[in-house]
Amino acid sequence: MVDTSQCFGAYKGRSVLITGGLGFIGSNLARKLVEIGGAEVSIVDALIPDQGGNLFNIEGIEDRVKLHIADMGDDYVINHLVGGVDYIFNLAGNVSHLESMLRPQRDLELNCAAQLTLLEACRNFNPHVKIVFTSTRQVYGKPIYLPVDEQHRVMPLDINGIHKLAAENYHQLYNRVYGMRTVCLRLTNTYGPRQLLSHNRQGFIAWFIRQALDGGVIELFGEGRQRRDLNYVDDVVEAMLLAGANEDAEGEIFNLGTGTPVSLADLASDLISLTGRGSVQPVPFPLERQLIDIGNSYSSYQKIETALGWRPRMPLSEGLARTVEFYKKHRTNYWEPNANTVSRSNAPTTRD
Ligand SMILES: NC(=O)c1ccc[n+]([C@@H]2O[C@H](COP(=O)([O-])OP(=O)(O)OC[C@H]3O[C@@H](n4cnc5c(N)ncnc54)[C@H](O)[C@@H]3O)[C@@H](O)[C@H]2O)c1
DSSP states (O other), rough: OOGGGGGGGTTOOOOOOOOOOOTTTHHHHHHHHHOOOEEEEEOOOOOOOOSSGGGGGGGTTGGGEEEOOOOOOOOHHHHHHHHSSHHHHHHHHEOOOHHHHSSSHHHHHIIIIIHHHHHHHHHHTTTTTTEEEEGGGGOOOOOOOSOOOTTTTTOOOOOOHHHHHHHHHHHHHHHHHOOEEEEEEEEEEEEEEOOSSSSSSSOOHHHHHHHHHTHHHHHHHHEGGGGGGGGEEHHHHHHHHHHHHHHHHHOEEEEEOOOOOEEEEHHHHHHHHTTOEEEEEOOOOOOHTTTTTOSSSBBOOOHHHHHHOOOOOOOOOHHHHHHHHHHHHHHTTTTSSSTTOOOTTTOOOOOO
């Protein structure tokens, strides 16, 4: 296995911008870059209501990152921010599939229009910057074979998947037509510390964790037989750093994944054992969720393993234990909506 830490040197003395950097994955990436040291790390995040942006996510590193509370879709702001940057990790976007069906235009703004604004800013003001974009395995829709590899046909089942696929294509097109250095990663369900837990529209794992910690009922749609592969956030961060540092990744699309799917029912039972609390209850699939459900889905990560040497390292049991410990300690910062965000009108626009 490749020693992934060898790629960390690529970031020393470099300037890195993380869009969506107050969110779950972006803040874990910011923390890793600060830990590695030597990079100048900036974050742009609009603290969009009901998304995972949370000022507590950068607690302890706030003096070591430059924070810009701003919308990536604002070309005036983003034209200025991309100048002189060496790497952009582009995570800003709407994650919720259900939300995208309720507010499709909003999803279009965040997952398409704002992405084009960023790419245009880079084309005009920093065409040599390296851009790592986080897409989703949702673009495949219901798998026709498993594990899903990058050759699998794409047929997203919801608005979010369609827009993320369009955003991927924008990144690919700017690579092909303008020679820009973009790479797309198709993430599976990601879990770990600093994920939004205040509502259940941003994915099942965090909600299951909250229910277990609260001694609540974990509702299993369709008895929870769906099987998924779950990546721990540190593994995802490592894949992003490898993709950023490696020239061979440019113009490519890579799946992440684990190769070892787990059923939602087994995940719920693991969490109940781990916390000693909570119960499960099979419930009928709500129609609005069933219509966009991809069923069993797990991905092959063979391509990224061969090209960049990435493979997931965190066993599910340990990842879940670490995650549960984190939320036990910091529950007040995640249980209530916007517990640690600031109203956008009161927010500082930039902070060094
Ligand atoms: N979490 C997962 O399981 C998962 C799976 C597949 C793909 N992804 C992708 O990874 C990325 C990050 O996901 P996450 O789980 O960290 O989400 P998150 O909701 O925790 O973070 C997203 C952040 O982006 C910010 N944001 C959104 N639009 C913005 C804009 N126009 N300008 C500035 N900031 C903006 C939000 O305020 C939020 O802080 C997303 O693009 C998502 O589609 C995540």
